[in-house]
Amino acid sequence: xxxxxxxxxxxxxxxxxxxxxxxxxxxxxxxxxMLDDMKAQYEQRIQALEKRLADAERDAARRKAQAAESxxxxxxxxxxxxxxADEHGHAHAATDNGFNFREAEIAxxxxxxxxxxAALYLAVDGDGNTELEEGYFQTRGLPYGLKLKGGKFLSDFxxxxxxxxxxxxxxxxxxxYLNLLGDxxxxxxxxQVTWLPQTPLYTLFGVEVLQGDQEIFGATLGxxxxxxxGLDDTDDGPRLWTLFAKMSPDLGEKHAxxxxxxxxxxxxxxxxxxxxxxxxxxxxxxxxxxxxDENHDDDHDHDHDHHEGHDHEHAVLENGLEGDADxxxxxxxxxxxxxxxxxxxxxxxxxxxxxxITDTRIRSANILDEETGEILKIxxxxxxxxxxxxxxxxxxxxxxxxxxxxxxxxxxxxLGLTNELGGVESEDFGSxxxxxxxxxxxxxxxxxxxxxxxxxxxxxxxxxxxxxDAFYLQFLMSLGTHGAHSF
Amino acid sequence: MPIRNLFVLLGxxxxxxxxxxxxxxxxxxxSMGALVREVAGSRADLTVLAGPNRDLHTLQAKPTxxxxxxxxxxxxxxxxxxxxxxxxxAIAGAANPKILPGTEGxxxxxxxxxxxxxxxxxxxxxxxxxxxxxxxxDMDPVxxxxxxxxxxxxxxxxxxAAAGEYRRGADAFAAQVDARMRGWRAQIAxxxxxxxxxxxxxxxxxxxxxxLLGTIEPIPGVPPTGRHIRALGAELAGRDGxxxxxxxxxxxxxxxxxxxxxxxxxxxxxxxxxxADGDGYLAHIGRWVDTLAGAAASxx
Numbered sequence: 163x164x165x166x167x168x169x170x171x172x173x174x175x176x177x178x179x180x181x182x183x184x185x186x187x188x189x190x191x192x193x194x195x196m197l198d199d200m201k202a203q204y205e206q207r208i209q210a211l212e213k214r215l216a217d218a219e220r221d222a223a224r225r226k227a228q229a230a231e232s233x234x235x236x237x238x239x240x241x242x243x244x245x246x247a248d249e250h251g252h253a254h255a256a257t258d259n260g261f262n263f264r265e266a267e268i269a270x271x272x273x274x275x276x277x278x279x280a281a282l283y284l285a286v287d288g289d290g291n292t293e294l295e296e297g298y299f300q301t302r303g304l305p306y307g308l309k310l311k312g313g314k315f316l317s318d319f320x321x322x323x324x325x326x327x328x329x330x331x332x333x334x335x336x337x338x339y340l341n342l343l344g345d346x347x348x349x350x351x352x353x354q355v356t357w358l359p360q361t362p363l364y365t366l367f368g369v370e371v372l373q374g375d376q377e378i379f380g381a382t383l384g385x386x387x388x389x390x391x392g393l394d395d396t397d398d399g400p401r402l403w404t405l406f407a408k409m410s411p412d413l414g415e416k417h418a419x420x421x422x423x424x425x426x427x428x429x430x431x432x433x434x435x436x437x438x439x440x441x442x443x444x445x446x447x448x449x450x451x452x453x454x455d456e457n458h459d460d461d462h463d464h465d466h467d468h469h470e471g472h473d474h475e476h477a478v479l480e481n482g483l484e485g486d487a488d489x490x491x492x493x494x495x496x497x498x499x500x501x502x503x504x505x506x507x508x509x510x511x512x513x514x515x516x517x518x519i520t521d522t523r524i525r526s527a528n529i530l531d532e533e534t535g536e537i538l539k540i541x542x543x544x545x546x547x548x549x550x551x552x553x554x555x556x557x558x559x560x561x562x563x564x565x566x567x568x569x570x571x572x573x574x575x576x577l578g579l580t581n582e583l584g585g586v587e588s589e590d591f592g593s594x595x596x597x598x599x600x601x602x603x604x605x606x607x608x609x610x611x612x613x614x615x616x617x618x619x620x621x622x623x624x625x626x627x628x629x630x631d632a633f634y635l636q637f638l639m640s641l642g643t644h645g646a647h648s649f
Numbered sequence: 650m651p652i653r654n655l656f657v658l659l660g661x662x663x664x665x666x667x668x669x670x671x672x673x674x675x676x677x678x679x680s681m682g683a684l685v686r687e688v689a690g691s692r693a694d695l696t697v698l699a700g701p702n703r704d705l706h707t708l709q710a711k712p713t714x715x716x717x718x719x720x721x722x723x724x725x726x727x728x729x730x731x732x733x734x735x736x737x738x739a740i741a742g743a744a745n746p747k748i749l750p751g752t753e754g755x756x757x758x759x760x761x762x763x764x765x766x767x768x769x770x771x772x773x774x775x776x777x778x779x780x781x782x783x784x785x786x787d788m789d790p791v792x793x794x795x796x797x798x799x800x801x802x803x804x805x806x807x808x809x810a811a812a813g814e815y816r817r818g819a820d821a822f823a824a825q826v827d828a829r830m831r832g833w834r835a836q837i838a839x840x841x842x843x844x845x846x847x848x849x850x851x852x853x854x855x856x857x858x859x860x861l862l863g864t865i866e867p868i869p870g871v872p873p874t875g876r877h878i879r880a881l882g883a884e885l886a887g888r889d890g891x892x893x894x895x896x897x898x899x900x901x902x903x904x905x906x907x908x909x910x911x912x913x914x915x916x917x918x919x920x921x922x923x924x925a926d927g928d929g930y931l932a933h934i935g936r937w938v939d940t941l942a943g944a945a946a947s948x949x
Contacts, residue, residue, distance in 0.1 A: 279741065300741075302746060302749060303746040303749075304744070304746070305746070307719055307744040307745070308744060309744045356744070357744075358715065358716075358719050358742075358743065358744045360719055360720050361716075363716070364712040364713055364715060364716035366712075408712070410711070410712030410713055410716070411713075412713045412716070413713075415699070415700050415703070418709075418711040418712065418713065420712055497709070497711075499703075499708075499709070501702050501703055501704075501896070501897050502897065503897060503898055503899035504707075504872065504899075505707075506899075566872065566899055567872065606870060606871060607707075607870060646710070646734060646735070646737065646738045647707070647708065647709040647710055647734040647735045647738065648709075648710055648738045649709060649710050649711055649712055649738075
């Protein structure tokens with residue numbers, strides 16, 4: 163691969179001068195000089211190409227190696243459908259080609275006593291690992307339209323956040339939620355208070371105070387990394403709070419419409435931002451290579467054994483970022499109930515917009531030897547400078563019951579209308595989008611069969627795109643008592 | 650300041666809505682709404698959540714339902730799990746402790762009368778079954794008279810000042826039912842029977858002793874197959890009857906069975922119009938009786 167690229171670059175180099183070979187002796191000297199210059203230039207360019215290729219190969223190898231130990235999630239890197247497997251626990255989105263047992267969700271809900279309702283949702287993945295999705299109580303008897311919820315639960319931020327995967331209209335989660343909130347969405351431990359005032363229109367206001375243990379929104383690093391990078395520890399909570407409001411006008415029996423506005427703030431957001439550069443000219447080239455911003459949950463040393471045998475010594479600039487994170491959301495849901503047989507003629511439209519802003523400052527700037535991980539130097543000029551990542555995304559989806567028990571769905575999701583790094587250096591990374599078509603056959607209220615096709619155009623790193631198609635077949639069933647038809 | 654203004658506004662709205670009537674009542678279906686109108690008259694400010702053309706099995710909880718339930722003093726449901734898919738969700742979302750199941754503010758018609766089809770196996774292989782019994786009690790006017798009396802007692806607890814009024818309303822309704830039943834029994838005598846789509850009118854058939862000849866659905870909640878319809882057609886060949894289905898049920902299978910037998914297939918709602926009172930409810934039952942009786946006249 164590398165050799166092939168070099169050869170084609172050389173062929174180009176020898177073609178260009180031949181075209182210019184039509185002058186007299188007087189000009190030969192000049193032409194020779196030009197030719198030599200060109201040769202030198204092309205050699206430089208070939209070297210640059212070789213270096214980029216080597217870097218890309220090394221990055222790819224490292225990404226592969228890190229997939230198991232960390233979650234490479236940053237402003238520019240995007241998760242979609244068949245993403246890297248998450249070894250920490252089950253991942254709603256991680257699927258392989260072939261058969262996947264996504265999860266069995268076990269749900270219990272009951273009234274505890276006159277004062278509380280409680281619910282417990284356990285997800286068991288294909289390997290038998292069990293994870294607590296939700297476990298909460300909610301008050302029954304508070305006056306003035308107030309309700310208090312406590313425990314681990316899915317936040318009422320936005321619309322789709324509180325839905326479990328079996329309630330989704332598509333096999334997978336949309337890109338904005340997956341990338342701005344992670345596999346589990348805004349799922350955290352804390353308390354929620356909602357207030358439903360007695361107004362002519364349905365209006366619900368809510369506030370949540372949550373611990374803030376998040377995969378992406380307000381992610382934090384491990385203890386060792388925090389110590390190494392001089393970042394604050396993560397022993398204290400709560401760090402995350404949300405506000406939301408929902409409104410629904412009365413449009414008659416056939417129509418239902420709901421608007422929502424949500425805001426979330428995480429008081430702590432940490433990230434590790436690494437940049438590699440050649441040590442030859444020492445620190446002249448921070449911005450030549452693409453950056454890799456990584457959020458780790460695990461400890462991980464910086465000892466990469468992926469030296470590809472080229473002559474340059476590489477060093478790594480490692481920035482520890484500390485700050486906070488904000489998230490805005492707007493949602494709209496419209497449902498049309500045609501009153502037909504088994505959902506025939508029913509229509510549902512759903513759209514949300516999310517905007518995430520992480521406002522961080524550089525706390526540490528260590529230049530490490532790539533081989534040994536030793537700190538060679540500290541670049542104190544960077545410390546204290548601002549790094550603000552802004553990423554937004556939206557999705558819109560429509561579901562139509564074209565026949566009794568059959569629905570067809572279409573979804574468009576987009577991540578990164580704005581996808582930029584602001585601060586000292588400013589960069590816009592670009593966007594990812596996807597079109598999804600779905601067909602669902604509801605055999606009964608308790609089982610369904612779903613086929614889904616998606617075409618994705620995904621930005622996998624700052625200058626690299628992947629276009630791919632995915633086809634899913636999903637079988638979903640619910641056992642036991644009749645489930646709730648919540649809005 | 651804007652927040653304080655908002656609170657003042659909300660306070661005014663609360664006052665306005667609470668002055669409209671003695672009781673805020675929410676009924677799940679038009680049948681229950683008719684009963685509330687008949688018993689409580691103008692003392693109840695009534696909201697009916699679903700119209701006559703909705704399938705109460707499959708309805709979804711909507712925010713506007715929660716809004717109506719938020720202010721309610723009493724919920725009047727058919728019960729026996731008919732509204733299980735959406736009413737508990739809507740009540741939970743309404744944050745109104747007055748109407749929680751088990752309190753005075755929650756009333757189920759099915760809990761007031763004996764149920765048919767009760768005690769079956771709780772086995773989903775048998776479809777969307779309700780082991781507690783068939784919930785469609787609102788199709789039996791005699792049971793509805795009993796329900797009306799129980800409803801009057803409940804209203805009397807919530808609004809003791811008008812207890813007499815509620816009881817008189819229930820008595821008047823029961824008297825009307827008695828009067829109409831005599832006529833219907835005479836009218837229906839000798840009716841050959843009916844094929845229903847779903848076992849949703851069995852209470853009326855049971856009351857009037859009309860045979861149920863079969864159902865279009867092989868088991869509840871599962872759509873018919875061509876084989877099932879052909880078998881039903883073969884079994885009923887040469888007999889008289891009528892096929893009745895609800896407006897939200899698919900007309901194809903009922904029509905194909907009816908045409909193969911030379912019968913009529915009639916779409917009839919399971920509930921009166923949304924604004925019906927006691928008379929409206931009895932007119933609705935009257936239409937069913939006419940259709941069931943008409944099967945004899947129009948048959949061969």
